[in-house]
Amino acid sequence: MSLDLHLSGKTAIVTGGSAGIGLAIAKALYSEGVNVAIASRNPERLENAVSAIQSLPTPGAKVIAIKADITQAENIDTVVSATLAQFGQIDILINNAGSARAGSFLDLSDDVFLDAWNLKLLGYIRLVRAVVPHQKNRRDGRIVNIIGGAGRTPRPGFLPGGTTNAALLNFTRGISKELAQYNIRINAISPGATATERAERLAEQNAQAQGISVEQAKAESLQTIPLGRIVPPDEIAALTLFLVSDLAASITGTEILVDGGSTPGV
Numbered sequence: 134m135s136l137d138l139h140l141s142g143k144t145a146i147v148t149g150g151s152a153g154i155g156l157a158i159a160k161a162l163y164s165e166g167v168n169v170a171i172a173s174r175n176p177e178r179l180e181n182a183v184s185a186i187q188s189l190p191t192p193g194a195k196v197i198a199i200k201a202d203i204t205q206a207e208n209i210d211t212v213v214s215a216t217l218a219q220f221g222q223i224d225i226l227i228n229n230a231g232s233a234r235a236g237s238f239l240d241l242s243d244d245v246f247l248d249a250w251n252l253k254l255l256g257y258i259r260l261v262r263a264v265v266p267h268q269k270n271r272r273d274g275r276i277v278n279i280i281g282g283a284g285r286t287p288r289p290g291f292l293p294g295g296t297t298n299a300a301l302l303n304f305t306r307g308i309s310k311e312l313a314q315y316n317i318r319i320n321a322i323s324p325g326a327t328a329t330e331r332a333e334r335l336a337e338q339n340a341q342a343q344g345i346s347v348e349q350a351k352a353e354s355l356q357t358i359p360l361g362r363i364v365p366p367d368e369i370a371a372l373t374l375f376l377v378s379d380l381a382a383s384i385t386g387t388e389i390l391v392d393g394g395s396t397p398g399v
């Protein structure tokens with residue numbers, strides 16, 4: 134049996150593709166010959182990401198940057214229409230842009246919860262709603278939602294993110310049956326602590342909430358991981374490649390944890 138992914142010539146949208154996990158996924162897809170549209174807010178970071186991706190040796194594949202704030206409903210159409218204008222199809226959607234705040238519950242206002250829900254929960258839902266009609270017509274679609282372990286294993290210091298992730302898990306599982314009739318597969322990857330800029334910000338926010346140093350917060354977090362390692366973004370990207378390939382043609386509505394064994398569940 135060959136582990137060839139056969140993704141060359143396909144097209145993907147990666148939200149939050151200018152940094153962290155999204156950038157690792159965009160690079161991995163591009164390296165497999167996939168045309169990639171990355172969408173995020175900061176133009177300079179987008180430009181740098183495009184240069185980093187283009188420096189990878191992949192003949193034939195293209196990458197474009199789309200400046201978009203995923204919290205704005207009208208920007209969702211921009212992402213989809215710009216991708217279709219450039220590439221003519223959308224085979225793969227990677228919903229990844231998210232940035233919920235950590236902090237003690239009593240210190241967090243409604244706005245902190247609303248911001249988290251608006252960007253990640255509604256952002257993912259809106260993108261699925263915008264992309265599915267195209268995938269339905271072609272009877273082929275592969276969607277991966279990057280969620281996070283706090284959906285199933287909530288923590289008091291991360292409730293805006295945890296409530297977002299729980300709802301997204303419900304959405305991913307709930308919509309999978311309906312999409313299956315069109316051969317559209319939707320799955321979730323839930324990373325544990327992953328080495329990105331966001332993980333640095335979370336460590337700072339956790340440290341502040343607990344009144345400890347950032348180093349202490351990081352050391353305590355590491356101690357909760359049975360495998361004793363922070364996840365490199367490339368490992369999330371490798372699993373994403375598998376899930377969007379035909380090797381996973383029978384997998385839909387599932388959540389795969391990549392968290393060093395932190396939240397085994399049952």
Ligand SMILES: NC(=O)c1ccc[n+]([C@@H]2O[C@H](COP(=O)([O-])OP(=O)(O)OC[C@H]3O[C@@H](n4cnc5c(N)ncnc54)[C@H](OP(=O)(O)O)[C@@H]3O)[C@@H](O)[C@H]2O)c1
Nearest residue numbers: 149151152153154173174175202203231281326327329331
């Ligand atoms: N890192 C972890 O430990 C961890 C653990 C569990 C789950 N996750 C999840 O994994 C995903 C990626 O996290 P990460 O650690 O890679 O984050 P990151 O390093 O902070 O990167 C976030 C990306 O999203 C973009 N973004 C943020 N807000 C946006 C908005 N309003 N509209 C469009 N793009 C936006 C950022 O670019 P701009 O700021 O320029 O827009 C950037 O490209 C998130 O959904 C996160 O919840 C991460």
